[in-house]
Amino acid sequence: MSPLEVQQLRDNTPGCLSGIVHFNHAGASLPSQATLDAIIEQLQREARDGPMEAGEHGAALIEQARRAAGQLLNAPASSIAFASSGSTAWSMAFQALGPWQPGERILVGRHEWGGNLASMELAVHAGxxxxxxxxxxTGAVCPVALEAMIDTNVKLIDLTWLPANGGLINPAQAIGAVARRHGIPYFVDAGQAVGQVPVDVQALHCDVLKSAGRKHLRGPRGTALLYVRPAFLQHLNPAQRDVFSAPWNANGYDLRNDARRFETSEVSAALLAGLGNALQEINRLGIERAWERVRQTSARIREALRQIPGISLHDLGATHSGLIAFNLAGWDAFELKRRLGLKRINIGANGVAYTPLDMQARGLSSIARISVSPFNNDHDIEVLLTALRELRD
Structure with missing residues (x-):
């Protein structure tokens, strides 16, 4: 990306114009003005014409968003469902796999998202x-080790692709090849991947993939994507149903034969209009170009952090994402986040609950987290590094 393109992204982002230095894109990124406009326009349409009466236009916007999501993931639009959060999307798909039986096995990476592990308790209670x-x-999930664990009791392989607590990029495609070879369902938590790195669900061999809209996609909070491989849909029986997901016909209520069986009739067309605009923006920008920009910027920050005494990096893996986990000696990660926030510098901080298996395995009680977007520039980097040097002293 050229400096002009980066500046154009910033000029179209109200948060950048406000003077905030935002390095918390893994938590929630800053939306563009066009995304805000798309939300507001639909809300105004509903206020002017009536919420239900504006529904036809809202439905068209939702389908535009679905097509844009399919384009980004290399998936048919019919395989995309929308949800209120990534955790909700994942949990709905997981519960639809049931019922679970004693002795069945779920294989996960050490870096599994805590919310997914919480949902798995339903299966654990069933045995x-x-x-x-x-x-x-390198600390990444090992496909060879996975192969050795496979037997007829394995009912699910689940992978958090880019963990929340650091820069690891797990080998999602290689894990998917093992799952597909053995005919085992494969779920991918791509909450930190979609919008940051190229995602091709065909190459991943995944059956289910989810991501939040508020993170690297720069969409609104309260939105998420759920991809379900069309041929796998028949294996998922959602517990939650309504007149949209299971419409009535002469034979009773039948589940939809596409991913919309995970949706309900009551959705926010305004929020999904905003998500649709955000998806269209990343498609126009090009995810490969966005990823290259993130990779370069995060590499620069990592190198600079290594030069600051007292800072320890917590990266795993051979290649790294735009999530940079670190600690500053003498500082609690959450207090560090608060102090930087007072300087209008946003970063993230994670405790054990986010990635409990990995945090406990590495003896980490908390980490501070810098996460990068294509619109972060040299000024942002210098402001952040200057503040960290000051706090170290």
């Missing part, structure tokens, strides 16, 4: 077991 796939020498 299933959650087992951790060993890591390789």
């Amino acid at each position: 299933a077991r959650v087992e951790v796939i060993p890591c390789d020498e």
Whole structure:
């Protein structure tokens, strides 16, 4: 991306114009003005014409968003459902796999998102077991070790692709190849991947993939994507149904034969209009170009952090994402986040609950987290580094 393109992104982002330095894109990024406009326009349409009466236009906007999501993920639009959060989307798909039986096994990476593990408790109570796939020498989930764990009791392989607590990029495609070879359902938590790195669900061999709209996609809070491989849909029986997901016909109520079986009739067309605009923006920008910009910027920040005494980085893996986990000696991660916030510098901070298996394995009680967007520039970087040096002193 050229400096002019980066500046154009910033000029179209109200948060950048306000003077905030935002490095918390893994928590929630800053929306563009066009995304805000799309939300407001639909709200105004509903206020002017009536919320239900504006529904036809809202439905068209939702379908535009669905097509844009399919384009980004290399998936048919019919395989995309929308939800209120990534955790909700994942949990709905997981529950639809049931019922679980004693002795069935769920294989997860050590870096599994805590919310997914919480949902798995339903299966554990039914007698299933959650087992951790060993890591390789870099700390990433090991496909070879996974292969050795496979037996007829494995009902699900689940992978958090880019964990919340650091820069690891797990080998999602290689894990998917193992799952597909053995005919085992494969779920991918791509909450930190979609909008940051190229995502091709065909290459991943995944059956289910989810992501939040508020993170690297720069969409509104309260939105999320759920991809379900069309041929896998028949294996998912959602517990939650209404007149939209299971419409009535002469034979009774039948589940939809596409991913919309996970949706309900009551949705925010305004929020999904905003998400649709955000999806169209990343498609126009090009995810490969956005990822290259994030990769370069985060590499610069990592190198600069290594030069600051007292800072320890907590990266795993051979290649790294735009999530930079670190600690500053003498500082609690959450207090560091608060103090930087007083300077109008936003970063993230995670405790054990976000990625409990990995945090406990590495003896980490908390981490501070910098996460990068294509619109972060040299000025943002210098402001952040200057503040960290000042706090160190």
